[in-house]
Amino acid sequence: MPENIKEKLKLLPNKPGTYLMKDAKGNIIYVGKAINLKNRVCSYFRPNVNDAPKLKALRAKIADFEYILTSSEIEALILECNLIKMHHPKYNISLKDDKSYPYIKLTSKEDFPRIFATRKIIKDGSKYFGPYTNAGAVHETIKLLKNIFPFRSCKTMNPKRPCLEYHIKRCLAPCTGNVTKEEYNRMIQSLEMFLEGRSDFVVKKIKEDMTKAAEDLKFEEAAQARDRLKAVEAVIEKQHIISEKGDQDILGLARQNNTTCIEVFFVRNGMVIGRNHFLLSNSEGESDEEVLTAFIKQYYNQATFIPKEILLPHEIKEEKELLSTWLSNIKGASVHLLAPQRGAKRNLLNMVNDNAKSYLEEYFSKNPLDSDHNIKISLEELAEHLELDKIPDRIECFDISHIQGAETVASMVVFENGVSQKNGYRRFKINSTEGKPDDFKSMQEVITRRYLKSTKNNPLPDLIIIDGGKGQLNAVLPIIKEAGIIDKVAVVALAERFEHLFKEGQKEPIVLPPESNALFLVKRIRDEAHRFAITYHRKLRSKRNLVSVLDHIDGVGSKRRKALLDHFKTISKIKEASLEELQEAPLMNKKTAETVYRFFQERKKHN
Numbered sequence: 001m002p003e004n005i006k007e008k009l010k011l012l013p014n015k016p017g018t019y020l021m022k023d024a025k026g027n028i029i030y031v032g033k034a035i036n037l038k039n040r041v042c043s044y045f046r047p048n049v050n051d052a053p054k055l056k057a058l059r060a061k062i063a064d065f066e067y068i069l070t071s072s073e074i075e076a077l078i079l080e081c082n083l084i085k086m087h088h089p090k091y092n093i094s095l096k097d098d099k100s101y102p103y104i105k106l107t108s109k110e111d112f113p114r115i116f117a118t119r120k121i122i123k124d125g126s127k128y129f130g131p132y133t134n135a136g137a138v139h140e141t142i143k144l145l146k147n148i149f150p151f152r153s154c155k156t157m158n159p160k161r162p163c164l165e166y167h168i169k170r171c172l173a174p175c176t177g178n179v180t181k182e183e184y185n186r187m188i189q190s191l192e193m194f195l196e197g198r199s200d201f202v203v204k205k206i207k208e209d210m211t212k213a214a215e216d217l218k219f220e221e222a223a224q225a226r227d228r229l230k231a232v233e234a235v236i237e238k239q240h241i242i243s244e245k246g247d248q249d250i251l252g253l254a255r256q257n258n259t260t261c262i263e264v265f266f267v268r269n270g271m272v273i274g275r276n277h278f279l280l281s282n283s284e285g286e287s288d289e290e291v292l293t294a295f296i297k298q299y300y301n302q303a304t305f306i307p308k309e310i311l312l313p314h315e316i317k318e319e320k321e322l323l324s325t326w327l328s329n330i331k332g333a334s335v336h337l338l339a340p341q342r343g344a345k346r347n348l349l350n351m352v353n354d355n356a357k358s359y360l361e362e363y364f365s366k367n368p369l370d371s372d373h374n375i376k377i378s379l380e381e382l383a384e385h386l387e388l389d390k391i392p393d394r395i396e397c398f399d400i401s402h403i404q405g406a407e408t409v410a411s412m413v414v415f416e417n418g419v420s421q422k423n424g425y426r427r428f429k430i431n432s433t434e435g436k437p438d439d440f441k442s443m444q445e446v447i448t449r450r451y452l453k454s455t456k457n458n459p460l461p462d463l464i465i466i467d468g469g470k471g472q473l474n475a476v477l478p479i480i481k482e483a484g485i486i487d488k489v490a491v492v493a494l495a496e497r498f499e500h501l502f503k504e505g506q507k508e509p510i511v512l513p514p515e516s517n518a519l520f521l522v523k524r525i526r527d528e529a530h531r532f533a534i535t536y537h538r539k540l541r542s543k544r545n546l547v548s549v550l551d552h553i554d555g556v557g558s559k560r561r562k563a564l565l566d567h568f569k570t571i572s573k574i575k576e577a578s579l580e581e582l583q584e585a586p587l588m589n590k591k592t593a594e595t596v597y598r599f600f601q602e603r604k605k606h607n
Contacts, residue, residue: 001045002063002064004064005045005062005063005064005065008064008065009038009041009042009045012037012038012041012042012067013037013038013069014036014037014038014039015036015037015069016033016034016035016036016037016069016070016071016072016073016075016076017033017034017037017067017068017069017070017076018031018032018033018034018067018068018070018076018079018080018083019031019032019033019034019037019040019041019065019066019067019068020065020066020067020068020083020087020089021044021058021061021062021065021089021091022062022063022064022065022066023061023062023063024061024063026064027090028083028087028089029058029061029062029089029090029091030058030062030089030090030091030092031080031083031084031087031089031092032080033073033076033077033079033080034076035073035076037067037069041065041067044058044059044062045059047059052285052286053284053285054091054282054284054285054286055285057091058091061091073322074322074325074326074329077297077319077322077323077326078326080297081297081298081301082301084297084298085298085301085302090282091282092282092294093260093280093281093282093283093286093290093291093294093295094280094281094282094294094298095278095279095280095295095298095299102117102118102119102130102132102138103117103118103119103121103128103129103130103132103138103304104116104117104118104128104129104130104132104138104141104142104195105117105118105126105127105128105129106126106127106128106129106188106191106192106195107126108125108126108127108188108192109124109125109126111181112152112157112174112181112184112185113151113185113188114151114152114153114154115142115145115151115191116142116153117138117139117142121302121304127192127304128304129195129196129304129305130304132276145191145194145195146170147170148191148194149187149188149190149191149194150165150169150170150171150172150187151171151172151187151188151191152165152171152172152173152174152175153165153171154175157174157175161176162175162176162178166178169224172184172187186205186209189205190202190205190206193205196268196305203229206225206229207225207229209221209225210222210225210226210229213225246267246269246270246307246308246309247267247268247269247307247308247309248267248307248308248309248310248311249264249265249266249267249307249309249310249311250264250265250267250310250311250348250349250352251263251264251292251295251310251311251312251313251349251352252264252265252313252349252351252352252353252354252355252356253288253291253292253313253314253353253356254353254356254357254359254360255283255288255291255360256360256361256364259279259280259281259283259360259364260279260280260283260291261277261278261279261280261356261357261359261360261363262277262278262280262291262292262295262299262356263275263276263277263278263352263353263355263356263359264276264277264278264299264352265348265352265355266307267307268307275352275355277355277356277359278295278299279363280294280295288313288314289314289315289316289317289318292312292313292314292316293316293318293319293323296310296316296323296327296337297323300327300330306327306330306331306335307335308331308333308334308335308336309335309336309338310327310335310336310337310338311338311339311340311345311348311349312337312338312339312349313339313349313352313353314339315339316337316339320337323337324336324337374517375417375418375419375521376418377517378418378517378518378520378521379391379392379417379418379518379521381512381516381517381518382463382512382518382521382522385501385510385512385518386463386490386492386501386503386510388462388463388490390462391462392461392462392463392490393416393417393462394414394415394416394459394460394461394462394463395414395415395416395461395462395463395464395465395525396412396413396414396450396461396463396464396465397412397413397415397464397465397466397467397525397526397528397529398410398411398412398443398446398447398450398464398465398466398467398529399411399467399526399529399530399532399533400430400439400442400443400446400467400468400533401530401533401534401536408429408430408442409427409428409429409430409533409536410427410428410430410442410443410445410446410533411425411426411427411428411529411530411532411533411536412425412426412427412428412446412450412529413425413525413528413529413532414461415525418521420528425532426450427532427533427536428445428446428449430442430445430446431445432444432445439468439472440471440472440475441475443466443468443472443475443476444475444476444479447476447479447480448479451479451480451483451485452479452482452483460485460488460489461489462489462490463489463490463491463492464480464489464490464491464492465492465493465494465522465525465526465529466491466492466493466494467493467494467526467529467530468493468494468495469493469495469500469502470493470495470502470509472493473491473492473493473502473503473504476491477491477504490503491503491504492510494522494526495509499511499512499519499522499523501522550564550565550571550574553595553596553599554595555591555592555595556592556595556596559587560587560588560592563585563586563587563588564585564588564596566586567585567586568585574596574600575600575603575604577597578597579593579594579597582596582597
């Protein structure tokens with residue numbers, strides 16, 4: 001144990017708080033909370049033969065720690081949730097990609113609210129429903145709501161005339177005063193109740209609106225209300241009443257290898273209104289209780305609705321009371337965590353568990369590399385076939401893209417522990433071979449820029465993969481040696497035709513076994529580098545082609561060309577612009593505007 005840790009352990013207080021474990025580079029690798037910091041933190045440094053492999057691995061990495069005192073265990077729990085969400089520590093159980101879950105947003109603070117899909121929660125007074133794990137489900141829900149409740153979807157209301165949405169009866173056109181603020185917001189209230197699962201209230205309210213409209217001889221409004229009622233009732237028929245009236249979340253759990261699936265069924269007012277499944281990584285060696293506790297903290301810390309009752313597949317003993325108090329404080333009403341062992345509620349839990357198991361089996365059948373267990377096997381296999389001294393934790397792969405030397409670009413993708421790290425991706429516009437197709441020279445340039453000129457704040461990989469054959473490998477090896485990293489980094493080239501790997505000093509290629517995990521991983525990394533390079537190349541080519549169209553117009557030089565693109569944003573909008581709109585653009589005069597206008601009008605005639 002390092003001396004600095006020994007001294008800090010002596011000074012730990014017997015008070016509640018949150019602790020952060022750090023590695024030698026100062027990265028936060030684990031966050032936890034404790035009612036007694038001294039007892040809890042010291043326990044990490046008392047080795048036991050029965051310790052889980054994950055705890056042993058964590059202990060070996062701890063080079064330092066810090067702690068934050070809180071006034072209560074509840075405050076420590078809240079801080080723990082926020083720090084895990086902020087830092088995504090390597091050794092904490094974590095929801096995969098939890099930042100990217102989509103929500104449905106209701107802009108309730110606007111005079112005429114609208115709803116749309118979003119992945120960001122902003123404290124602007126709006127209401128959010130979710131999270132959802134499937135963006136397609138979000139858009140389908142919004143499409144369904146649009147058919148039932150004709151809310152506006154435009155970002156800014158145009159008071160000149162109603163748009164197409166109004167004419168096809170999918171918007172009430174509040175922009176033109178066709179509906180009052182009060183009438184519009186009554187509809188939004190029904191929409192909100194529908195999203196909350198209170199469909200019986202929605203039915204009652206629509207019936208009242210329909211009756212009142214008929215009594216006032218507003219037969220068109222009554223007919224619209226009738227159509228909405230039919231649509232709502234059609235949706236309700238698909239929902240199943242499963243319990244007495246009330247709100248519940250039912251959590252199911254299934255585990256396979258090192259991945260856990262938590263299935264959540266949403267019961268609102270006694271009916272199942274939807275479900276979501278969430279994957280948790282880094283759960284190997286953790287008990288079901290620990291996994292459920294971690295999920296509840298992370299999920300409900302960002303959930304937009306907390307029901308009165310949460311049914312659990314297993315009992316939570318250690319932190320049950322604490323979690324219940326925390327959730328109750330968030331909701332403003334009592335929240336109960338229950339793990340029924342028999343009866344109707346147990347049957348519901350068994351059903352949700354079966355759904356979780358089914359989803360996990362289907363997921364792994366479609367994504368054989370996406371289990372931590374399979375990724376580990378892939379990396380071990382790759383290290384064995386390439387005769388590496390250690391498993392390659394960080395892999396960097398390079399690819400070149402161009403058309404006959406034009407717009408030559410390169411990509412670098414990064415995989416850590418077998419998982420892509422998109423914040424480490426880089427793209428390069430190649431300068432040394434413009435107009436001359438030379439993949440060897442292009443690869444030399446990008447390798448030089450990465451390992452000779454841009455090493456600051458960029459960690460070295462354990463393995464470099466060059467997309468190409470033996471020639472590509474021989475072209476870059478001198479640069480790797482010049483950078484002084486040849487003894488620290490393994491370098492291989494991947495020939496696309498037969499998926500053969502070439503390594504320095506070996507005449508014959510390394511052939512990975514067909515259908516092996518190692519081959520799947522290498523192909524995935526290569527394909528990702530290829531995709532990233534092609535995307536950048538297409539972007540540059542598209543930009544060049546757009547500019548070249550304007551270059552054919554008399555009177556449009558580089559300054560006017562830039563001004564037009566800055567003003568209209570796209571070439572399509574320039575093509576569709578009226579003469580008056582072109583004259584109003586920066587740096588344009590009447591004569592040049594007429595030239596531009598005629599140019600595109602002539603092109604339309606000939607197309």
